[in-house]
Amino acid sequence: MRLQGRLIVIAGPTAVGKSGLAMRLAEAMAGEIVSADSAQVYRDLDIGTAKPTPAERARVRHHLIDVRDPREAFTVAEYQDLARAAITEIQARGRLPLLVGGTGLYIRAVLRPFDFAGAPPDPALRATLEAEEPLALYARLRALDPAAAERIDPRNVRRTIRALEVCLTTGRPFSAGWRQAPDLPPDVAFYALDRPRAELYRRIADRVHDQLRDGLLEEVASLLSAGVPRSAQSMQALGYKEAAARLAGELTLDEMTDLLIRRTRQYAKRQLTWLRREPVRRWLHPDEAFDAIRRPGTPPRPS
Numbered sequence: 313m314r315l316q317g318r319l320i321v322i323a324g325p326t327a328v329g330k331s332g333l334a335m336r337l338a339e340a341m342a343g344e345i346v347s348a349d350s351a352q353v354y355r356d357l358d359i360g361t362a363k364p365t366p367a368e369r370a371r372v373r374h375h376l377i378d379v380r381d382p383r384e385a386f387t388v389a390e391y392q393d394l395a396r397a398a399i400t401e402i403q404a405r406g407r408l409p410l411l412v413g414g415t416g417l418y419i420r421a422v423l424r425p426f427d428f429a430g431a432p433p434d435p436a437l438r439a440t441l442e443a444e445e446p447l448a449l450y451a452r453l454r455a456l457d458p459a460a461a462e463r464i465d466p467r468n469v470r471r472t473i474r475a476l477e478v479c480l481t482t483g484r485p486f487s488a489g490w491r492q493a494p495d496l497p498p499d500v501a502f503y504a505l506d507r508p509r510a511e512l513y514r515r516i517a518d519r520v521h522d523q524l525r526d527g528l529l530e531e532v533a534s535l536l537s538a539g540v541p542r543s544a545q546s547m548q549a550l551g552y553k554e555a556a557a558r559l560a561g562e563l564t565l566d567e568m569t570d571l572l573i574r575r576t577r578q579y580a581k582r583q584l585t586w587l588r589r590e591p592v593r594r595w596l597h598p599d600e601a602f603d604a605i606r607r608p609g610t611p612p613r614p615s
Contacts, residue, residue: 315396315423317403317499320605321411323348323419323587324505325580326550327515329598331364333505334412336602338372344402346395347376348413348422351549353391354382356535359528360551362519375402382535382546387474392421416586423496434481441473452476459487465582470545496591503605504592506584516576520551520569529555550576 320337324330334345347353351361355378364374375398380386395411395418402409411422420426441449446469453472454461456479464471475486496502507515532547532555540547542556551572558568596604 315399315497315500317400319399319403319409319411319500321419321423321500321502322505322601322605323412323416323502323583323590323592324414325512325583326414326576327362327519327580328505328507328512329515330412330414330505331362333598333601333605334410335364335368335372337605338408338410340602340606341408342406343408343410344373344375346398346402346409346411347374348395348411348415348418349376350386350391350415350418351546351552352377352413353380353386354378354546354549355380356382356531356538357546357549357552359523359526359531360549360555362523380546382540383544385545388417388421388426391418392426395422414583416583416590420590423500423502434477437477437480438473441476446472449473449476453479453486456480457485457487460485463487470548501605501608502591502593503601504587504590504595505598505601506595507597512580513577516580517573520573520576523551524569529558532556533559550579 320343322330322334322337337343338345345364349361351357352363353376354361357363363377364372368374369377376391376395379394399409399411399422411419413419444452447466449469449472450461450464450466453464453475457475460475460479464475466472478484478486506512528551532552535547535552536542536556536559542553542560547553547556554563554568554572554575557563558565563571594604
């Protein structure tokens with residue numbers, strides 16, 4: 313399925329202000345939000361994912377939120393199919409879809425003609441790969457598919473294993489599915505949000521403290537007690553992995569807080585690095601973005 317029709321994409325690092333802006337735009341432009349967040353797809357992961365509240369979802373319809381049990385895996389290919397279907401359905405009702413989030417691979421999978429169909433999961437091979445050391449896995453990927461290795465964080469063992477699985481089962485590089493058209497369709501407007509670094513880092517720290525105050529540790533304890541294993545894909549999300557370590561007595565509260573803030577900053581840097589390779593129409597500070605996106609011909613305000 314190839315995308316057609318008008319689509320607004322709003323991307324940016326975590327805590328930059330994407331969700332608040334998207335809500336305002338959706339209300340002003342008869343829009344609906346398609347989440348591009350790899351953690352918000354999981355039910356019961358609410359606080360740590362900054363998921364929109366029930367009141368916010370009553371104001372603006374959201375898609376691709378709470379679609380998977382946290383015990384289960386969720387692939388990029390599944391996301392691609394569901395997100396494209398949601399966008400097409402929104403357009404068919406005469407509404408404007410807004411693809412909003414910070415998971416770069418999800419956004420790329422929606423916008424680009426990636427082919428994930430040729431490599432179904434191979435449980436036996438995956439089990440063999442999971443038994444290897446992460447650094448050895450990454451070295452194998454670098455030898456088999458340097459382009460994929462360049463874009464995959466060595467610490468992201470799950471994606472490294474998936475890339476190797478594709479390479480070994482199909483005989484083709486994992487990166488072969490990343491071939492991109494040089495430009496996006498003219499009806500797709502891709503906007504990226506950013507803030508001065510000190511301002512962004514302050515917002516990240518504030519978000520972490522707010523999540524802890526709002527019950528992040530209690531949320532993770534509830535997930536674990538419900539039978540979600542620490543090794544589950546959902547529990548590798550920012551905040552959940554660190555909170556589980558705190559609950560297991562592996563970190564003090566201060567150590568967990570500092571670690572989560574540091575890792576979130578590092579993640580924000582990676583998100584910005586990814587965005588700089590994308591066909592962004594315009595980079596915007598969130599404070600100027602509402603008017604700039606509603607009226608694209610409006611010049612930016614003087615700084």
